[in-house]
Amino acid sequence: MLEGRPLQGRALEELKIFLASQDLNYDEGIEYSACILDDDFKIIAAGSVEENVLKCIAVDPHHLGEGLSGSVVSQLIQYEFEHGRSRLVLYTKPKNEEMFKSLGFYTVFQTKSVLFMENEKQGFEKFIQAIQEITPIDAKDYGRIVGAIVANCNPFTMGHRYLIEEALKQCDYLHVFVLSDKRTFYGAEDRYQMVLKGTEDLNRVIVHQASDYMVSAATFPTYYLKEKAFANKANCEFDLEMFAEIIAPPLKIARRFVGTEPICRVTGSYNTAMKQILPEYGIEVIEIERKIQGDEVISASRVREAVKNGRFQDAERLVPETTWRYLTQKS
Amino acid sequence: MEIVQPAMAGTLESSDCQVTVEPGNNGIEFNLESVVINQFGNQIKKVVMETLKNMEVSQVKISIVDKGALDCTIKARVEGALFRSVGQFDHLPWGGAVR
Numbered sequence: 001m002l003e004g005r006p007l008q009g010r011a012l013e014e015l016k017i018f019l020a021s022q023d024l025n026y027d028e029g030i031e032y033s034a035c036i037l038d039d040d041f042k043i044i045a046a047g048s049v050e051e052n053v054l055k056c057i058a059v060d061p062h063h064l065g066e067g068l069s070g071s072v073v074s075q076l077i078q079y080e081f082e083h084g085r086s087r088l089v090l091y092t093k094p095k096n097e098e099m100f101k102s103l104g105f106y107t108v109f110q111t112k113s114v115l116f117m118e119n120e121k122q123g124f125e126k127f128i129q130a131i132q133e134i135t136p137i138d139a140k141d142y143g144r145i146v147g148a149i150v151a152n153c154n155p156f157t158m159g160h161r162y163l164i165e166e167a168l169k170q171c172d173y174l175h176v177f178v179l180s181d182k183r184t185f186y187g188a189e190d191r192y193q194m195v196l197k198g199t200e201d202l203n204r205v206i207v208h209q210a211s212d213y214m215v216s217a218a219t220f221p222t223y224y225l226k227e228k229a230f231a232n233k234a235n236c237e238f239d240l241e242m243f244a245e246i247i248a249p250p251l252k253i254a255r256r257f258v259g260t261e262p263i264c265r266v267t268g269s270y271n272t273a274m275k276q277i278l279p280e281y282g283i284e285v286i287e288i289e290r291k292i293q294g295d296e297v298i299s300a301s302r303v304r305e306a307v308k309n310g311r312f313q314d315a316e317r318l319v320p321e322t323t324w325r326y327l328t329q330k331s
Numbered sequence: 332m333e334i335v336q337p338a339m340a341g342t343l344e345s346s347d348c349q350v351t352v353e354p355g356n357n358g359i360e361f362n363l364e365s366v367v368i369n370q371f372g373n374q375i376k377k378v379v380m381e382t383l384k385n386m387e388v389s390q391v392k393i394s395i396v397d398k399g400a401l402d403c404t405i406k407a408r409v410e411g412a413l414f415r416s417v418g419q420f421d422h423l424p425w426g427g428a429v430r
Binding site: 067070071073074077078081084086101102103104120121 | 349
C-alpha cells in the first residue's frame with residue numbers, strides 16, 4: 001500500500017496517469033491518497049480523500065474481483081476516523097452502486113450520471129426528521145406558503161438580513177439553510193451561530209445547517225467528468241435536482257429565494273440553472289434585488305476583504321450588530 | 332464503559348468486518364450489513380450484543396459491515412473499536428471494560 005498526505009512527486013504523477021486511464025481527473029483539493037501496487041510497483045487500485053468526501057476511487061479492470069476496492073476504501077475510512085470524521089460521503093457513477101453498497105454505503109440520491117452515497121443508514125431521513133422537529137406545526141397546515149433560502153453567510157451580513165426580511169413578505173415560514181462547507185473564511189458552526197443570532201427576533205424563520213445534502217460548488221467533485229465547464233453545469237443540476245426531489249417535498253417548500261448575483265460568475269450560473277430547473281418541479285424561484293450600501297451591493301466577500309485589510313469600521317457597517325458582536329467576542 | 336468519540340476497527344476485506352462505534356443516547360443502536368446476513372445475521376448480532384455486555388457498554392451506535400468474519404474476529408473488532416473510542420491504546424484489557 002502506497003500512501004501520501006497527499007502524494008508528491010513521481011508517485012503523484014503515476015497516480016494521475018492511472019486515474020486518467022480510468023477516465024478520472026485528480027482533484028486538486030485531495031489531502032490523502034492510498035494506492036495498491038502490483039509486483040512491478042504499478043498502481044492497480046487507488047482512492048483519495050478530501051474532508052469527509054471519498055473520491056477518485058478506481059480499480060484496474062484487469063484486477064476486478066480481487067477485493068482491491070475493499071482494501072482501498074478500508075484504508076480511506078481508517079484515515080477519516082483517525083481525523084475525527086465519522087460521517088462520510090462519496091459521489092460516483094450509478095453503475096458502482098452495488099460495489100459501494102457492499103462496502104457499507106447507502107444511496108441518498110441519484111441522477112442518470114451521478115450517484116451520491118453516505119455511510120450512515122438513513123442519514124438523510126434523520127436530517128429531514130430533525131428539520132421537521134423544529135418546524136412549527138402551523139407551517140405544515142394546508143395553504144401555508146413555505147419558502148427556503150440556501151446561503152453560505154460567510155459572514156452573515158445586512159444583505160442576508162435584508163434578503164430574509166424581503167422573503168418573509170412573500171411566504172409564511174422560511175427555512176434558512178446555512179451551507180456546511182468547512183473551507184470557508186468563517187467556520188460552519190460560526191456561520192450557523194451568526195445566522196441564528198441575527199434572526200432571533202424573526203419567529204417565522206427556521207435556521208438549519210445544510211450538512212452534506214446541499215452542495216456548494218466547492219464541495220462538489222468535478223473529477224469524474226472530463227470537461228470542467230460541463231462539470232460545473234452538471235454539479236449545479238445535481239444539487240438543484242436533489243433539492244427539488246428529496247428536500248423540498250417533505251418540507252413543502254414552494255418558493256426559493258435568492259439574491260441577484262452581479263459579481264460572482266459561478267453563483268450567477270448556479271442561479272440561472274435554478275430558474276430553469278426548480279420551476280419544473282413546481283418550485284417558484286424569486287430573485288430579490290441585492291441591498292446597496294455606498295455605491296456597491298452588500299456582499300460577504302466585501303466584508304471579508306475589509307476584515308483581511310484591517311478596515312474594521314468598513315466591515316462593521318456591513319453586518320448586523322449581532323454578527324459584529326459574535327465576531328469580536330470570538331477574536 | 333462509555334463511548335467518548337467515534338472510532339472504527341477492521342477492514343472491508345474478505346473474512347473481516349468493519350466495526351464503527353459512535354456515542355449514542357438511545358441504548359444500543361445496532362446496524363448490520365453482511366454478505367451472509369440471511370445465514371448468520373442473528374448469530375452476528377448475538378456475538379456483538381454479548382461483547383458489548385462484557386464491555387459494559389449500554390449506550391452506543393454500532394454499525395457493522397461484515398465480509399464473512401468468524402465470531403472471534405467480530406468480537407475482537409468490536410472490542411478494538413470500543414478501546415479506540417475511549418482512547419485506550421496500551422495495556423488493553425481484552426474481553427473486559429476499560430476502567
